[in-house]
Amino acid sequence: MSSHSPTSMREMLKQPRAVWAVAFACVISFMGIGLVDPILPVIKDQLHATPSQVSLLFTSYLVVTAIGMLFVGAVSSRIGAKTTLIAGLAVIVVFAGLAGASGGVDGIVGFRAGWGLGNALFIATSLAVIVASATGGFAGAIILYEAALGLGIAVGPLVGGLLGGISWRGPFFGVSALMLIALVATALLVPSTPRPAKPTPVLASLKALRHRSLLTMALAALAYNWGFFTLLGYAPYPMELGVHELGFVFFAWGLLVAAFSVWVAPRLQARFGTAPTMYVVFAGLAVLMGVIAAGVEHPAVVVAATIASGAFIGVNNTLMTQAVMLVSPVERPVASSAYGFLRFIGGGLAPFVAGKLAAASGFGLPFWVGAASFLVAIAILATGHRMLARAEASAPAAHGETPEEELAVPEPAGEGLDLDRLADEAPAARR
Incomplete structure (x- = not known):
């Protein structure tokens, strides 16, 4: 059984x-991820595009995010975390606005790629800033980050549906305006952090994947995100709903993501441990994807299974992010970038492949492949089960201690927690 104790809501809310x-x-x-879901069919119809072409809105965005993740640590260590956050937000403001002003699907796809670059600069740095600055310990910081992710994913489709009912351009302009507000808030409220004594090497994140612990979790995340973004990118089509109805469906889905990230994941983790809980979550998602695949011609079945998947996704998002940070043998900003690279590669390629599969064999096949990807995630995670269990039991952060200010004085890339030594010493320490 895990030694984690659930972080109280009062503790999590006491933040700088x-x-x-x-x-x-x-x-x-994170609103940008689910924002386009309600307007995918609208863009397809009004811009005379195929589902495969429209899927590139996810692919260009997420693949560029993934590649950008590799270099965020090096950028942040040279210009500072706050400047990196502001730069990322500024890029999103510009390219989200340009996507809204675009005249065709190819333009939107291209500007979504630029949006993805800003997303990479912001996401990897924001996780590191929250983990380094939050009170209430490492676990509480991760829960807060995943709560923001869940809320953004929930609100994104709702905003996309409401604004998309006016015009497909509305959601893009809406995000651009909201990101401008976020940029101002970040500039005014986030203090400047000291730069590390030694800048992070440009290839530090890529080299970090040589460590078996980090690579195992990142590959599991790749398989998981393949299924996740197959669901997100292709479920709207067989639902056969209008833009507002799609917005409410994915809003309900996102609410479950947020609620289970914050309230349910810590309790399941405390009761059963990280790895066992993730096995059950992956299996549950595989079943739900199989239900969608088998019932793809019945919109009500697709809607119900999609909404229910939010509960499993919420639990897994929190536990997987914690697991990566626990087992990583490098400093957390580098780990976040390396993990994000493979995570978003899976998410970016899945909608594109799903489009090709759907064009060849109908909507059912992409969901069967998505179900298989969740089973692959179980197999990958199982190869690192003992490693994760030992790191979870031994790491000080698992007991709610506040992490060090890793943004200010990071360890040299490629060094840090020695998992092999930790695994050998942990039993003796407990005795």
């Missing part, structure tokens, strides 16, 4: 202003 400013910006940033 800087944490709340970054968390607000995270909500707006």
